[in-house]
Amino acid sequence: MAWLFLIIGGLFEIGFTISLKYSENFSKLWPSVSFAICISLSFFFLNKAISNGIPIGTAYAVWTGIGAAGTAIAGMLLFHEPAAFWRLFFLVMLIGSIVGLKFVSA
Secondary structure, eight states: OHHHHHHHHHHHHHHHHHHHHHHTTTTSHHHHHHHHHHHHHHHHHHHHHHHTTOOHHHHHHHHHHHHHHHHHHHHHHHSOOOOOHHHHHHHHHHHHHHHHHHHHOO
16 A cells, blocks of 8 residues: 555656646646645655655655656656657666666565
8 A cells, every 4th residue: 555655646746746837936826726735745645655664765766756757758748848769768767766666675
């Protein structure tokens, strides 16, 4: 269950970064509200994962990795950021590292 909490927290991290972009420096109400909700839920689920036995170092690395990879992918899809070979290569390596941490964690 702890890993599910961590994945959900990582998904909300993607949500708060995308909301931050759409909020336009917190000048738009609903994206700003979405940011506040997503960031609160992201930290809530990170805390639940840690409280349920995932070591803090592993949890934080996986949580930020999900957020970083997901935000980079969302940036390519939503904001037309470049999807060059090396960028995709290192995203795949990041995702592989996240999966690897899951398998080597107690």
